[in-house]
Amino acid sequence: MVGDQAHRTQELLIAGETHLAEVNKDLTDELVAKGYKLVRSRDTAQQMQINFGGLYFGTEDKATGRYTEYGGTTGKLDMKVPWTNVKVRQAMNKAINRKELLRALYKNRASPMYVHGFYPGLEGWDPTWEKRFPAMYGYDPAAAKRLLAEAGYPNGFKAKAWLYPFAGAPEMIGVMEAVAGQLREVGVDIELQEADWVAAVRPKLQKREAHGYLWAIPPSKKAVEAQLAVFNVGKGIGHIFQTDELYKMWEDLLQITDPKARDAQLRKIGNYKFENFETIPLFDVYIEVVVDPKIVADWPFSGWDGGDIGHTWLIKACKQEKPCK
Numbered sequence: 001m002v003g004d005q006a007h008r009t010q011e012l013l014i015a016g017e018t019h020l021a022e023v024n025k026d027l028t029d030e031l032v033a034k035g036y037k038l039v040r041s042r043d044t045a046q047q048m049q050i051n052f053g054g055l056y057f058g059t060e061d062k063a064t065g066r067y068t069e070y071g072g073t074t075g076k077l078d079m080k081v082p083w084t085n086v087k088v089r090q091a092m093n094k095a096i097n098r099k100e101l102l103r104a105l106y107k108n109r110a111s112p113m114y115v116h117g118f119y120p121g122l123e124g125w126d127p128t129w130e131k132r133f134p135a136m137y138g139y140d141p142a143a144a145k146r147l148l149a150e151a152g153y154p155n156g157f158k159a160k161a162w163l164y165p166f167a168g169a170p171e172m173i174g175v176m177e178a179v180a181g182q183l184r185e186v187g188v189d190i191e192l193q194e195a196d197w198v199a200a201v202r203p204k205l206q207k208r209e210a211h212g213y214l215w216a217i218p219p220s221k222k223a224v225e226a227q228l229a230v231f232n233v234g235k236g237i238g239h240i241f242q243t244d245e246l247y248k249m250w251e252d253l254l255q256i257t258d259p260k261a262r263d264a265q266l267r268k269i270g271n272y273k274f275e276n277f278e279t280i281p282l283f284d285v286y287i288e289v290v291v292d293p294k295i296v297a298d299w300p301f302s303g304w305d306g307g308d309i310g311h312t313w314l315i316k317a318c319k320q321e322k323p324c325k
Contacts, residue, residue: 019295020315024170025107028290037293037325045287045303046168046218047113050161050179050280051240052089053210054081058234058242066247069234073242076208082157089277091147093137095186096280101178105171110283115274116219116240117227119284124224124266129274136274137281144186156187161214164197168287168309169218175282176216190214206237218285220304224266225253232273241278293323 010031013021023031032038060072067073082088102108114129148156161180166172180190195201204210217238219227230236233250249269256262287303297318301311318324 019292020289022170022289028288031290036290039289039291039299041287041301041303043302044221044284046220046285048218048282048285049116050214050216052083053213053215054078055241056208058244058247067234070206078211081211082153085151086277087147087151091144093277093280094140095144095183096179097139097182105174110285113281113284115270116279117224118270119221122224123263124270126267126270141186158189159212160191160193162195162201163192164195164201172216208239293325294318297324
């Protein structure tokens with residue numbers, strides 16, 4: 001379904017019915033070879049990650065407002081979901097061959113991701129994550145199987161994953177399919193289910209009803225504090241990983257005004273997330289679009305603008321007889 005849509009988009013561009021399109025890396029390279037122009041966001045635009053549905057460890061407190069949004073957390077945690085065990089989350093991470101995903105799906109046009117919401121150059125970045133990542137998250141199927149056995153799943157287990165397209169991330173369907181295939185190699189049998197992001201997935205996430213589902217998302221690059229608000233402390237619909245410890249560190253962060261102390265507190269939060277394997281982190285990614293160089297000269301956009309690909313007013317028309325290369 002999604003592959004057919006990508007090819008239809010490619011056909012529209014070739015037919016001249018659109019002059020700017022977003023397709024996966026394979027089709028992008030085909031179009032560039034035919035004379036179309038690749039335009040990339042000027043900066044890293046987003047992170048590609050797989051989330052574990054059901055990590056609702058935080059306890060609701062109506063007196064302080066902790067985890068009370070969107071129906072609260074009371075009764076939402078189901079410890080029968082295998083990846084509520086941290087060893088399972090680490091095992092699933094170590095089952096992923098990121099190098100192969102980077103080569104096959106991103107044509108090596110992405111960078112390693114270590115912790116959701118944290119980027120080099122922003123507050124809280126810890127340079128040790130890169131050095132620690134191979135031992136903790138690196139591809140090792142034998143270690144993955146050993147960790148699953150230690151967690152009580154010597155024969156693996158079955159789970160589900162949602163499949164849906166997402167603007168700015170044309171590789172996302174392929175990523176989930178490939179990750180599911182790699183997980184099956186260590187005994188985690190993932191049933192892929194096509195779903196509508198708006199009608200089906202978002203409501204489940206918002207109500208904290210994503211137990212037993214893996215779900216992919218490309219969160220846009222933004223201030224680290226905003227990422228925590230949306231995905232970790234209940235202020236948005238994501239609810240990817242929520243604990244009382246995270247909430248307390250967030251509350252402490254809000255009281256800190258000194259820049260160095262804020263940086264240290266955010267690094268503390270980042271390390272907590274890193275050491276708890278809150279997601280399957282994959283890549284920091286640029287957004288790529290293909291344009292007809294006879295019509296479009298350039299589009300110097302930074303990445304995401306709020307909740308969508310933005311800065312459309314910066315699209316520059318080609319005003320010369322020859323294509324604007």
